[in-house]
Amino acid sequence: MREIRFDRFGGPEVLTLHTDAPVPEPGPGEVLVQVSYVGLNPLDYKIRDGSSGRAKDLALPAGTGREMAGVVIGAGADLDEAELGSRGLSVGTRVFGMRGPSDSRGTAAEVVALDADDLAPIPGEIPDEDLPRWAGLALVGLTAIATVQDAAELREGQTVLVHGGSGGVGQLLIPLAREAGAAHVWATGRAANAERIRELGAEPIPYDTGDWAREIERLTDGRGVDLVLDTHYHQTFLPSLDVVADGGRIVALPSLADLAPARERGIDARIPGIVVSRERLDHLVHGVRSGRLPLEVSQVLPLGEIATAHRQLEEGHTRGKLVLDARA
Numbered sequence: 484m485r486e487i488r489f490d491r492f493g494g495p496e497v498l499t500l501h502t503d504a505p506v507p508e509p510g511p512g513e514v515l516v517q518v519s520y521v522g523l524n525p526l527d528y529k530i531r532d533g534s535s536g537r538a539k540d541l542a543l544p545a546g547t548g549r550e551m552a553g554v555v556i557g558a559g560a561d562l563d564e565a566e567l568g569s570r571g572l573s574v575g576t577r578v579f580g581m582r583g584p585s586d587s588r589g590t591a592a593e594v595v596a597l598d599a600d601d602l603a604p605i606p607g608e609i610p611d612e613d614l615p616r617w618a619g620l621a622l623v624g625l626t627a628i629a630t631v632q633d634a635a636e637l638r639e640g641q642t643v644l645v646h647g648g649s650g651g652v653g654q655l656l657i658p659l660a661r662e663a664g665a666a667h668v669w670a671t672g673r674a675a676n677a678e679r680i681r682e683l684g685a686e687p688i689p690y691d692t693g694d695w696a697r698e699i700e701r702l703t704d705g706r707g708v709d710l711v712l713d714t715h716y717h718q719t720f721l722p723s724l725d726v727v728a729d730g731g732r733i734v735a736l737p738s739l740a741d742l743a744p745a746r747e748r749g750i751d752a753r754i755p756g757i758v759v760s761r762e763r764l765d766h767l768v769h770g771v772r773s774g775r776l777p778l779e780v781s782q783v784l785p786l787g788e789i790a791t792a793h794r795q796l797e798e799g800h801t802r803g804k805l806v807l808d809a810r811a
């Protein structure tokens with residue numbers, strides 16, 4: 484089968500398409516999935532270039548990609564058809580999901596074996612044309628849930644500033660913050676993405692045509708916001724500390740974000756950690772099905788063009804999600 488692998492840490496060119504990779508054997512508790520589409524994330528290039536904490540113990544050569552959508556084609560010996568059926572994962576079912584934090588195998592391949600607990604069925608009425616969105620849903624969706632519920636502990640009536648409102652995580656943070664009862668959500672992004680941010684339910688604050696920090700000061704009469712949810716971090720984290728209201732909190736998304744400058748100022752600062760659970764995946768299913776989580780896929784590229792996709796991810800201006808077609 485075809486599979487993307489890399490045998491050393493480095494630039495996008497280390498990603499190689501192999502055409503003779505062995506089809507994986509599903510282990511205990513695992514389901515075998517014929518992959519239709521692979522969702523990509525900034526984490527993928529951070530593992531590939533060795534900068535992620537997760538690269539430390541990674542054995543090379545390694546696969547790449549953390550999430551996908553596809554069709555169940557088999558399962559480990561302990562998962563018979565009755566057990567699969569009780570989980571809604573019978574052979575022939577379309578599924579989506581992501582590898583849990585402790586599973587370092589990739590998903591950019593024609594066939595993958597994944598833990599059954601890391602998968603959920605895609606509702607039958609969803610047309611196949613919509614599968615790219617499901618391939619890119621699990622990682623950003625579970626991150627957005629972990630950010631809003633676990634890290635921010637968003638309470639009804641709070642005011643929220645999201646940095647990067649039209650990015651992969653940002654597109655789900657805005658509606659989930661609204662769903663959790665935020666009184667007002669502002670979101671930064673380039674002026675070109677303002678309309679998309681508005682559609683998602685936030686008031687856009689372009690960072691490329693104005694001073695977003697001054698704008699927040701003005702809009703909140705100098706009080707600041709209760710919560711900053713910072714998906715960008717590099718240029719936004721330090722200036723955001725000036726717009727956190729008294730008793731407020733900042734959540735930075737990059738796992739290696741330095742929270743010390745916030746804590747030194749007595750500001751509660753946190754980094755979310757993804758929890759993969761069927762309950763949370765089903766929450767995402769309901770959100771997409773009802774139209775409340777309208778995650779956008781901005782581009783679908785063939786599996787063999789993964790290096791191009793990684794270059795785009797590294798630029799840091801992805802709108803919604805980048806997805807690979809594992810069949811092309």
Ligand SMILES: NC(=O)c1ccc[n+]([C@@H]2O[C@H](COP(=O)([O-])OP(=O)(O)OC[C@H]3O[C@@H](n4cnc5c(N)ncnc54)[C@H](OP(=O)(O)O)[C@@H]3O)[C@@H](O)[C@H]2O)c1
Nearest residue numbers: 525626647649650651652672673714715736737757800801
């Ligand atoms: N802690 C965790 O478990 C976890 C899980 C998932 C992701 N993450 C991390 O979260 C981060 C975001 O992930 P993602 O998938 O959302 O990335 P993404 O899709 O690449 O989105 C990046 C966003 O950043 C915005 N941006 C770029 N420069 C900016 C600036 N100067 N000010 C404000 N916004 C700016 C972009 O908006 P424009 O295009 O408008 O510039 C875009 O919306 C990554 O670092 C990722 O590794 C952490």
